[in-house]
Amino acid sequence: MTRFGLNFMIPVKFLFIQHIKRHTVLVLGGLLPLMGWSGMVHAADPGNGGKIYATHCSSCHGEDGASTMPGTPDFSRRERLFKPDMALLVSIRDGISVMPAYKGLLTDQEILDIVAYLRTIR
Numbered sequence: 001m002t003r004f005g006l007n008f009m010i011p012v013k014f015l016f017i018q019h020i021k022r023h024t025v026l027v028l029g030g031l032l033p034l035m036g037w038s039g040m041v042h043a044a045d046p047g048n049g050g051k052i053y054a055t056h057c058s059s060c061h062g063e064d065g066a067s068t069m070p071g072t073p074d075f076s077r078r079e080r081l082f083k084p085d086m087a088l089l090v091s092i093r094d095g096i097s098v099m100p101a102y103k104g105l106l107t108d109q110e111i112l113d114i115v116a117y118l119r120t121i122r
């Protein structure tokens with residue numbers, strides 16, 4: 001009887017360890033891509049964003065964000081900047097009404113740099 005009990009316990013213990021190992025692999029396997037992904041997205045650089053803004057955006061939105069064109073948000077008055085970064089990213093990337101899409105011309109990272117710059121305008 002004791003013999004049987006022992007023989008029975010060993011596989012159970014083995015399975016339990018396998019189970020923990022499998023979960024560790026699953027948890028690490030789930031976390032690592034996330035960590036890698038967030039590592040690839042650099043902190044936004046408003047200095048770089050300001051340069052790109054001067055080249056691509058100031059013709060409509062004005063230098064320092066003070067637009068003179070009717071219907072164009074004035075960033076010096078914080079117009080539209082209540083929207084979250086990701087919403088602004090989508091508008092700039094895909095275009096919004098008469099504003100052209102910058103997809104293919106600017107990377108998401110460059111657009112996020114510009115958004116960071118817009119948030120520094122006073």
Ligand code: HEC
Pocket residue numbers: 053056057058059060061071072073080083087088091092096097098099100102114
């Ligand atoms: C041809 C003129 C023009 C250019 C160039 C332009 N914009 Fe715009 N932009 C507009 C107009 C007009 C709107 C308002 C569109 C609307 O909401 O009807 C706008 C809206 C926006 C908004 C608000 C989006 C929202 O979701 O409300 C942001 C942010 C913005 N522009 C950023 C940029 C950036 C950054 C660039 C350069 C990469 C740029 N714009 C280039 C005309 C322009």
